Amino acid sequence: MEDGKYFREALASFAADAAYVRAVKHLHDNGLTPKEIQKNLLYPVSIEKIQKVIGQYEAEKNSIIKEKENHKE
Numbered sequence: 259m260e261d262g263k264y265f266r267e268a269l270a271s272f273a274a275d276a277a278y279v280r281a282v283k284h285l286h287d288n289g290l291t292p293k294e295i296q297k298n299l300l301y302p303v304s305i306e307k308i309q310k311v312i313g314q315y316e317a318e319k320n321s322i323i324k325e326k327e328n329h330k331e
Contacts, residue, residue, distance in 0.1 A: 278303050282311045 278299060285295045292308045 283315050
């Protein structure tokens with residue numbers, strides 16, 4: 259029984275992440291601050307989660323840029 263509950267919670271978390279992560283990235287790319295992003299989302303997401311998504315997204319973008327620069331050399 260506990261395994262079923264764990265799976266449902268994990269699936270719910272995955273679905274929520276997929277839903278708001280894309281929105282956060284899009285709004286961030288359009289220049290919105292974490293607080294402005296939070297106000298534009300249709301359901302509540304903590305500032306901490308928004309900041310975490312933005313931090314990971316920026317790290318990914320920087321990694322891709324560095325990788326492209328390394329291939330030019």
